[in-house]
Amino acid sequence: MTRRVLVLLCLLALNVVSAIAVVQSTQKTRELFHQLQSARLTRDQLTTEWAQIQLEDSAWASPDRVSQVARNKLGMIQPHDYVVLGNKP
Numbered sequence: 001m002t003r004r005v006l007v008l009l010c011l012l013a014l015n016v017v018s019a020i021a022v023v024q025s026t027q028k029t030r031e032l033f034h035q036l037q038s039a040r041l042t043r044d045q046l047t048t049e050w051a052q053i054q055l056e057d058s059a060w061a062s063p064d065r066v067s068q069v070a071r072n073k074l075g076m077i078q079p080h081d082y083v084v085l086g087n088k089p
């Protein structure tokens with residue numbers, strides 16, 4: 001009978017250890033899932049920011065805008081406009 005009780009105690013101990021391992025594994029899975037969700041959120045925010053930066057970059061670098069800034073702020077004119085006005089270098 002002692003052997004039988006010993007086997008049952010060992011099985012009980014193994015069962016308790018197994019249950020604790022399941023709980024720890026579940027907790028770790030939840031933590032990792034939370035980290036994954038946070039990383040996905042960060043990725044989505046960075047993707048949106050990158051798209052906005054690309055849009056802004058294309059707007060700043062558009063040929064019409066560059067031409068307008070060159071004329072208005074720098075006083076530049078295209079060479080054929082200079083010749084048409086009757087001015088010669």
